[in-house]
Amino acid sequence: MINRRHIRVKVMQSVYAMLQSKSDVLDKEEKFxxxxxxxxxxLYVLILRLFVEVKNLEKNNIKISQKKFLATSEELxxxxxxINNQVFKLxxxxxxxxxxxxxxxxNYWILDSEYVNNIWKVTKESTIYKEYIASEKDSFQADKEFVAAxxxxxxxxxxxxxxxxxxKNISWVDDIPFVNTWVLKSINQLKENKPFKLGALYKDEDDKKFVVELFRKVILNHTEFQKEVDDKTPNWDAERIAEIDMILIKMAICEFLKFPSIPSRxxxxEYIEISKDYSTTKSSYFINGVLDKILKEFIATKRLNKIGRGLL
Known part of the structure; x- marks a missing residue:
């Protein structure tokens, strides 16, 4: 399932796109x-299905080899x-x-079967495949370890x-690392003789609401948040601050002021870590400095409205 960090990344991208396009159609952007x-x-489902397609390709090739007029003993x-791997079966x-x-x-793998064929060929030539086939270990755990590898x-x-x-989908460029982690975690969590059930995308309804609430509140208040940044960076020309840095700072300010249940730290x-992947090498230090200064002022002027202990 999607976590809040990746939700923040998705919101960041949408905020950036909307500000760049100067669009004012909020509903359209929220749907996107x-x-x-x-x-x-x-993407997650397609990758999981890819395992099955590779297994089926091997199964079909075995049948074809067995029907050869001069089939070898190994082919027969x-x-x-x-093909009997228990994870594939689940x-x-x-x-x-x-x-x-x-x-x-x-139906991607039916229409574009060459990608299945490529994975199958590389698999058959790999050391992990040869070692798995040659191993005398025959257990669900061994099957699972092979599939993970x-x-x-x-x-x-x-x-x-x-x-x-x-x-196929330009937004998948940023999603692939997250989805790969999700797939691997799903493989490792499989249980013997327990059917695989596709889980929910969101952990709960609160996470789903967080998507649109964060996006909407950043967009509707970004001018106000800009002033907060300007006040804390008097020696910086706003145009010199990387656009992604500015958006991340505004999103953090939004969480400080508009999301009482999220701890300020x-x-x-979260935004420092996101900046390491999506902005400049020095961005994390800049963002940390600005947000620390803003947070201290919000605390001093009692503008924070955090609920619960340890949320400052």
Whole structure:
């Protein structure tokens, strides 16, 4: 499921896009933001289904080899450990996963089977595949460890696959690292003989509301927040401050003033970490300094309205 840091990243991108376009159609931008997040689930499901497609390709190739007129002994009696992997079986038989694929018409691997074929070829040539096939270990845990290794070493780093996802949906460029972590976590959490169920995208309704509330409050108050920044950076020309830095600072100010249940230190830490991925090398120090100064003034002037102990 999506966490609040990635929600903040999505909101940051939408705020940036709306300010750049100078659009004033808030409802349209909110729908786009929600859709962008919803599409993350598509990517997650597609990657999980990729395991099944690779397994099916191996299964079909085994059948073809067995029908050869001069089939070898190895082809007639193949090692079926890979196609009988219990993790693949759980994913293939998942009702919720299959329903989602059908309901959302996610037939990518049928239309673009060359990507499945590429992963299959690289897998067959890999050391982890050969060691797995040769191993005498036959357990759900061994199957799960192999699938996790397959994902970490072959699927996740595949540049052709990453380019393919980017072509399909430009917003997936920033989502891939998060979704890859989500996929790996899901694999590691699988239990033997327990059906795989597709979880919810959001942890709870509060997280879903947080998306639009943060976006809306930043957009509607960004002029007011700009003044707060200007007051704390008198020696800085506003145009010299990176646009992403300015947006992250405004989002943090918004959380200081408009979200009573979010601890101020959590807010600062979150935006510092986001800046390390999306802004300049020195941005995290600048943002930390500005937010620390703003927070101290808000506390001194009693403008903070935090609920509960330890939230300052």
């Amino acid at each position: 933001l929600y859709n962008s997040i919803d599409k993350m689930l598509d 009696n193949p090692n079926t450990k890979f 994913l293939e038989e998942s009702v919720s996963l299959n329903n989602y694929l059908e309901d959302n018409n996610l 397959l994902f970490k070493e072959i699927i996740a780093p595949d540049e052709k696959l990453a380019d393919y996802f980017e072509d 959590v807010t600062i830490n």
